[in-house]
Amino acid sequence: MKPAVRVLALVLLVAFVLPALAAACPLCRDAASNADQAGQNNVWRGMYWSILLMVGVPFMMVGAMIVAVRRARRRLEASLPRPPAPLSFPDTGVRL
Numbered sequence: 001m002k003p004a005v006r007v008l009a010l011v012l013l014v015a016f017v018l019p020a021l022a023a024a025c026p027l028c029r030d031a032a033s034n035a036d037q038a039g040q041n042n043v044w045r046g047m048y049w050s051i052l053l054m055v056g057v058p059f060m061m062v063g064a065m066i067v068a069v070r071r072a073r074r075r076l077e078a079s080l081p082r083p084p085a086p087l088s089f090p091d092t093g094v095r096l
Helices: 003-022 026-032 037-079
Strands: none
């Protein structure tokens, strides 16, 4: 196949695929379409949920990491032997 035909095929492929990818973004879809009011409400609802997801996921990841570290520390403390009770000498009040 000639290089010019390959380039033309690639350009046509990008020309057909790029609008579909841009329509996946709620803002691009809203700007590109002249949808009726019900369609626009769906776009805003999608934007609302996508913003909640983008904000919520990092907090959930940090929370899960904190829980994992706390569990690991508790397991480690439970597996370590307990230190012996401190010695005390009668009538002196001195503890070693």
